[in-house]
Amino acid sequence: MTHLHIPDGVLPLVLWAPGLAVALLLLALSALALRGANRQRVAYQGALGALVLAVMAVEVPLGPLEYHLTLMGPVGVLLGPAGAFQVAFVASAILALVGHGGLTVVGLNAMVLGAGSALARPAYALLAGRLGPAPAMACATAVTQLVSGALWLAVVAAGMHAGGTGAHRLRLFAAFAFPLWLVGIVVEALVAWGIAGFIARVRPDLLPGGKAATEGAS
């Protein structure tokens, strides 16, 4: 649901303009945070950004529903807050250029995706020691979806409220969106469980705090 990118012209200026300004500020801060990072990291970020866009296009059948993943939770764990926010911005910008989401609301769309994934690494770091990589990644992804979904709902509800939508219709919208939000949390968390389980077996050094697979063998 969080990657149902908001198009141009449906939100008021008071919402999208500050959103764009804050996103650009966060982008500058993220660039500062990654100033000394290895240049290969940018290529890795690019590959993960492309994977995010690729999975957004693929439908995962869930009974009567077709679900589109975002993978922003695992990306947040693998890249950390600064890198994940940059990936969210780049993905939103590329999508906006093909009409999927608005150009003026790139900032808000990036913040919806990026805010949750910025919390993924801290949540993972907190839980990985106690639960192990796979459950910790699943929980971190659930946190990501929880935050991003809440932000998406808040932005859309604020946009509707600013446009004069009454409380009754807002409640109807929330009643419709809430179950989809819950489904999104569970689906993304289970996929993230599989991702972390596999990476922990094959390339644990890619996970935060993970040691190289060859270390144990030697």
Place this chain on the structure above:
Amino acid sequence: MINTLAQIDHVASAGRTPWHRASALSKLVVATLLVLLAVFAPSLALLAWLYGAAWLLVLTARLPWRLSVAASAYPLLFALLFVLARWDGTAGTPLRLLLRPLTASLAAVWLVGTTPYPDLFAPLSRVLPRSVGDGLFLTYRALFDLMGRTSGLLRALRLRGGATGSARRRLTLAGEGLATMVLYGFERSQRLYAVMLMRGHSGRVCGCRHFAEWTRSDLLVAGAGLVVVAGAVALWGMP
């Protein structure tokens, strides 16, 4: 979505209209102008004018109309949500809510359908932080490769029984499959970085400088921009 993107990418490079020959910078200015006018337009007549102008740009760029409809119709679903939420019994409010995003997305489709991605990202990368600007190029470059692999992977999962069993099993298996894509992405980034170093990478993916090379076709773009602005001035105060 990616299929649409791939087709747009192809026509952007293969197109031979004056719009394709014009510089990326002038088209970026006109597309931004169209988007901002659509977002702020108070009158329905102006929105209709802008929507017509956007279609005229798309059609004269010889972008396949089906592709243009598919790419520009994406905001419909989301805009319908707002139409329902703000339904007031008039035709004006829903039309405004639909025409704004449709015009903006058509303008974006015209821009990307006439501009190859290195030219389009080059001016953007100059105003964005270095890692984000580079990220635009590298993400786009990796996109089609990873998209092909991801769909192949999910097809293989289905064929090998990965789509059967409980939802928990299916999703965890899909996650394990996607983890191979993460590993592939990591190894790909190592190879790509090595290639970049071999080619004399200076620490920044700059893109080419064609984006600001003016041609005679830019006069056409400037003319289109002026016509759009003139229409906007004339129709701004209309209902």
